[in-house]
Amino acid sequence: MKRNMKIILLIISIIVIGILVFWFSIRVPNQDEPQRLNNIPQNAIWKGGVDEGFWFELVKIDTVKKTYRIKIYNDYKGELVADADFIKQTNCKDDYPLNNDLINDIIYFEFDKIEMKNDCNLKMLKPIYDGSLKEEK
Numbered sequence: 001m002k003r004n005m006k007i008i009l010l011i012i013s014i015i016v017i018g019i020l021v022f023w024f025s026i027r028v029p030n031q032d033e034p035q036r037l038n039n040i041p042q043n044a045i046w047k048g049g050v051d052e053g054f055w056f057e058l059v060k061i062d063t064v065k066k067t068y069r070i071k072i073y074n075d076y077k078g079e080l081v082a083d084a085d086f087i088k089q090t091n092c093k094d095d096y097p098l099n100n101d102l103i104n105d106i107i108y109f110e111f112d113k114i115e116m117k118n119d120c121n122l123k124m125l126k127p128i129y130d131g132s133l134k135e136e137k
Helices: 002-027 100-105
Strands: 045-048 053-062 067-074 080-088 106-110 113-116 120-130
Touching: 045 106, 053 080, 053 100, 053 106, 067 120, 100 106
Parallel strands: none
Antiparallel strands: 045 053, 053 067, 067 080, 080 120, 106 113, 113 120
């Protein structure tokens, strides 16, 4: 009986450790930026995790409209995903400056928004200028 209990505890421990390893492997961001491809601008910065990431280039800041024009490139081919204006959403706790420091607070890109630090989002304004997300007419 004691031997069976030890085997059961060992199996449960292995399963729990496996689940924890898997969980942290998908949740911990990758701090190693991939190789910069030739078509990625030198002033673009990479943000991403273990599964994917994007290169972000802050192109223009419109202080009147309070928008940021940002180009986003995928990290595996360097293709332009979006060249668009983004605006801070009302959920932002911090007042992000209308300067180049904003680019350092990016966490990730998700289809039509950029997730920032402190639970802030930058919403993509449409229509976008260019990129694979641009709607065809």
